[in-house]
Amino acid sequence: MLKISGLSARVAGKEILKGIDLEVGAGEVHAIMGPNGSGKSTLAQVLAGREDYEVTGGTVTFEGRDLLAMPPEERARAGLFLGFQYPVEIPGVNNVYLLKAALNAKRKAAGEPEVDAYEFLAFVKQRMKLMQMSDAFLSRAVNEGFSGGEKKRNEVLQMLVLEPKLAILDETDSGLDIDALKVVAQGVNSVRDPARAVVLVTHYQRLLEYIQPDKVHVLSDGRILMSGDRSLAQELERRGYDWVRESKVA
Amino acid sequence: MIAPTQSSAAPNVSAALASFEAQWLARESDALSALRAQAMQRFLELGLPTMRDESWRYTNLRELAAQSFVDAPRAAAGAVEPSASLALTGGAERAATVLMVNGHPVLPRTMDSALKGLEIISLSELSRTEPNRLMDYLGPLPEAEEARWRLLNTALFVDGLYLKVRAKVERPLIILHVATAEIPGTAAYPRVIIDASASSSATIIEQHVEQGSETPLCNSATLLVLERDAELEHYRVFATGNRSVHLDSLEIRQERGSRCKQFTVALGGALVRASLDAYLNQPNAQLASYSLLVGHEARHIDCVNVVRHSARETSSRQTARSIASGTSRVIVNSKVVVDAGASHTESQQSCHGLLLSPSAEIDSRPQLEIYTDDVKCSHGATTGRLDPNMLFYMLARGLDRQTAQSLLIFAFLADVLSGMSVASARAAIESALICRLPDSQLLREFR
Secondary structure (H helix, E strand, C coil), X not given: CEEEEEEEEEEXXXXXXXXXXXXECCCCEEEEECCCCCCHHHHHHHHHCCCXXXXXXXXXXXXXXXXXXXXXXXXXXXXXXXXXCCCCCEEEEEHHHHHHHHHHHHHHHCCCCCCCHHHHHHHHHHHHHHCCCCCHHHHCEECCCCCHHHHHHHHHHHHHHHCCCEEEEECCCCCCCHHHHHHHHXXXXXXXXXXXXXXXXXXXXXXXXXXXXXXEEEEECCEEEEEECHHHHHHHXXXXXXXXXXXXXX | CCCCCCCCCCCCCCHHHHHHHHHHHHCCCCCCHHHHHHHHHHHHHHCCCCCCCHHHCCCCCXXXXXXXXXXXXXXXXXXXXXXXXXXXXXXXXXXEEEEEECCEEECCCCCCHHHCCXXXXXXXXXXXXXXXXXXXXXXCCCCCHHHHHHHHHHHHCCCCEEEEECCECCCCEEEEEEEEECCCCEEECXXXXXXXXXXXXEEEEEEEEEECCECCEXXXXXXXXXXXXXXXXXXXXXCCCCCCEEEEEXXXXXXXXXXXXXXXXXXXXXXXXXXXXXXXCCCCCEEEEEEEEEECCCCEEEEEEEEEECCCCCEEEEEEEEEECCCCEEEEEEEEEECCCCCCCEEXXXXXXXXXXXXXXXXXXXXXXXXXXXXXXXXXXXXXXXCHHHHHHHHCCCCCHHHHHHHHXXXXXHHHHCCCCCHHHHHHHHHHHHHCCCCCHHHHCCC
């Protein structure tokens, strides 16, 4: 579904990604772990199409299409979703309106008719229940005045509504207490499907106790240093990131 | 010194100034002549503003100065069907409308029963029947240089509208100002006086539109008087086309406990200069002024607000939101003056600008002059582009760029739009706004 080959990218003139190779197949859940500053979020933003991040080399294909040639809105409509590490507050823009506009943009691109307003509302409310969000969030401005945990839940809600083929969740677990973490994990697990894939970008192993990944990658200094199965995450938790660096050198 | 009764057109006097004086000389005398003569004299002494005048730094009237003006016609050439009119009527708030053509009111023979509680008289009639009552509103003449266009209007208005609010009037009243001419080089001087009696309330919407092959220069002036505990919501909406020059002066006098909500909405006009002078003369008077200034194409919108707190425990809140696209320019000068003795005054000024093109310009200058202690006054001004993080967030959700931008523009204006109590006025202004933004069907269902 997603194939990244030799991807390198610069942010504000500084080389952050230095040749990433990664392949994610349909039905898979991947976790990308790594210390602060390793390039995890840059990778997520580059995949979503952030324009001030400059791709300096490599290729990315998404379902056979050249992802890097597509503007961000087209990537979203093609089924790629980025759950933001820092969801943006947009005062004055209604949460439910953004959801509906996003869904309709995707449907329009797929040649489907716009969603019926009443059906849509019922559909959203059902998913909000899963995320344990009250209906009041519908009429509030996007993320405005939301707590850290509410913002992350709102990101997952958007994912549940948009039903992307590939969801990249950038530190969706950070800043969550254990109850909120379970809710978020439940949301993510509910989209697991043979036709979909999820990439979890995370700092800690904690999330992976609730969402079991098929593959774990360790990113350090802009490169993937090590890949493995679930047990790699547990190993990391025990031995720390230095272990990866040292074992790589050795 | 320039004598008001004879021509003083010196060689260096601009064509415009000479033509204003010629108009004045041709006026028939009336009960107001002495006051008008003083006003004209003062105006001629001041002359036309230049960019050297502090409050005209950003607005150049050279083109206007080179033109000559005669009176605009008293009636439209055909039936009045202003195409640019905002559809403000409809719903439960169905408003009554009074038409003014180039400042001349067209009063119905029988008043709409919805307007019970409103006394509506033409100024020409009032000057015949009760000149002293009218003089009370027109005087004292303003001394400030910034008020020169009000002086010219006082000298030259032929007719106008007087509204006395005597009760709590539920339905809004629209004053539809139609600027119309068939030849170039005409000028109109619409004058409106609205006096809300003690404990009365009303909503008045002044809307400026144009019709016909030419648009007169419009030098309009409105006075709002709020007596004790009166409540007034007033709109002035400029929606003329891309040739019109509009110089509008609004004066607000507020007595004890009165509450005024004022909206200045500039959607059109080649050059709009809109001034607001508010006097919070007695304790507990409250003013909330909102400006929604939409610069597009090559429009030039210059807004000058001065709010003077002269009594204790008065409050004012000014909210200005400007957007500028194309090569347009929007200027917002807002000043709060707190006189000695006006303790416990509260004032807020919030002026934010949004630039939508690299060739557009917005100048926001909030100012404070405080001559007493124990006040709470704040001001803030920002001008910037659309937030790239917000934009990217919406793009990453699949919204197209135009829709995302328009949504953010609307969101930016929300502080002003949400203050509007008349839902139909708000809806009409929003749809007029949408027409002036990058088009998007989605926006229409946004609210």
